[in-house]
Amino acid sequence: MEFPQADYMNDDSEGWDDNSPTIFKGFSSAITTQRHGLEKLADYGFKIDAYQNHEFPTHIIREGDKKIKDVVKEHVLPFLPAKSLMRFKAVSKEWDKWIACPLLSHQQSFSCKSFSGYFCQDMKMEWDTETMFLSLDHSTSGVPCPALDFLPEAVKILSSCSGLLLCQGSEKYYVCNPASQDWKMLPLPQCYHGEEPAVALAFEPSLRNIEAYYHVICAFPMLGQPIIGFEIYSSESNTWSCSSAYCTDIENPRLVGGGFYMNGVAYYETKSNEVLAFDVKVEIPAIISLPDQVGRRGSLTQMEGELCYVAANNECGNVFLIDIYQGMEMILKRTVSVTLGPDRSFTQACKVLPCVNSDAVAIHSGQYIHFYHISEQKVESIASSFTMGHGKKFLPYTNSLAMLHELKEP
Structure with missing residues (x-):
């Protein structure tokens, strides 16, 4: 192949x-x-x-x-x-x-909600990080400036949602549309979010959301306490507000990476075997427990409109075992054994990548990203020059023309 x-x-x-x-x-x-x-x-x-x-x-x-x-x-x-x-x-x-x-x-x-590709960054390279865009179909989906040089400073991409990116500069947050190169700088938050903030961009374009309002939700540990607090930015008012909700039931308050948003809820992976969920509208937190055997081999993803946690393991050679957990109770819904990549006699480390608006499971292994389409039982593979490793971040992206409305003076 x-x-x-x-x-x-x-x-x-x-x-x-x-x-x-x-x-x-x-x-x-x-x-x-x-x-x-x-x-x-x-x-x-x-x-x-x-x-x-x-x-x-x-x-x-x-x-x-x-x-x-x-x-x-x-x-x-x-x-x-x-x-x-x-x-x-x-x-x-x-x-x-x-x-x-x-x-x-x-x-x-x-x-247009089709999955277009990934924005890729090495988060361990501080502000000298190289930003790439991996298009799944270069003829139809792409961005004119994947390095995001149109922004006023070098940034880290923290979250992606419905065609918009949330980025972090040295002090400021930015929301941008890489397809149109439109961007807005957010006001400074009231709380300290930390050097590696766990933030989720929430944007749900619809017939009713003509102004294209969006939210940014930051989950942050309270200093010296095993408690998670929340601060929410609204583009409609162009202000940050601290939520009265707190999460005290989490085993390890240290959160991992940016958040994942879908259907009104922001999700955050933790250092423990748990997922922190936060309902943005009613501002209620919840804890989702992952199966003990999953560990941190997987990723939160969206499959057929539902929240899933997908884990993968290279069993032997080029044979991979995929476990798909679904719903708020994270029940094992499916286990699939699939052949990915060229024949070999050794195993490789692998990482599940998040997907949106798709039934595919994306697995990064070696120099390839493999897409296993569940319904068609078909495998597609592309070569990737962005190698695997700790700190490598892949954010799913939808090629959208969503316009950013003018922000009020804070």
């Missing part, structure tokens, strides 16, 4: 691809005109003669008059990754204007 070289983009990348795309074809057979509108008004006794005798406004296209390009523009573009949309701006002036429209950015942010 051949393993394609991973599509890394670095400081010398060409940015967005300027090649004009091929216009979509083959949609006509799948599209049928739906008759509705003025005719339906007659059922309710409305007088519609006046409406039928006047032309539609020029900016409104009647359903029966729509062309394929109009259907594609309205019903296909919102589901495409950001890089693909940038390429489609070359189709016409009309498409260029539509793709630059804030409305499409909003629609795309909650319509």
Whole structure:
């Protein structure tokens, strides 16, 4: 089996691809005109003669008059990754204007949820760390500046959520969209978060979240006490607030890395065999116990919309055993034995990487990242120049055009 070289983009990348795309074809057979509108008004006794005798406004296209390009523009573009949309701006002036429209950015942010790749950093290299982006499909997903040089200082990436990144500078936090290179600097928090803060970015684009509000949740140990406190930033008010909630039931208050957010809850891995959960809306903490045999071989991840903890072990040669624990009780749902990578007579250390909006399990072993798709029972592998090791961080990313709203003066 051949393993394609991973599509890394670095400081010398060409940015967005300027090649004009091929216009979509083959949609006509799948599209049928739906008759509705003025005719339906007659059922309710409305007088519609006046409406039928006047032309539609020029900016409104009647359903029966729509062309394929109009259907594609309205019903296909919102589901495409950001890089693909940038390429489609070359189709016409009309498409260029539509793709630059804030409305499409909003629609795309909650319509396109496909897993696009990983941002990779070596967290042990302090502020000289190299930032890379590993694209799972370079032709459709990518960012123009994966090193994040558009930010005012070198940063560490702490959390990723729905196309936005939370980064830490020497003193400040930044939230940015690497696809649009838009960014905002957050005000200083009230509490001391530590040198390696456990923070989670919470962003849920939806029809109702037009302003694209987001939160940052920091879980921090109280000095000299086995207690975890919480401080929450809201982009709507542009302020930090200390939660009245505390967690006192945790075995080891030392948290590991950034947080993982999904469905209204922020999750943090700990030095013990536990996961700290925090409901952002009602501000209630909880403890999730992991099975004793899991240790720290796995990772929190999202599979088919549910929280999972996936652990993997290289049993022998290129045979890996994958255990999938699911739900708040972390019950073992599935165990899979799968062959990953080329034949060999020795075992290798491996690390499970988090995924989002996918049914795949990602395992980093040696010079490869293997993706095992549960439903299809299929394996895809890519070569990675970002080697395994302590302190290496892989953050899942979705290629989004989500816009950052203007922040109020704190």
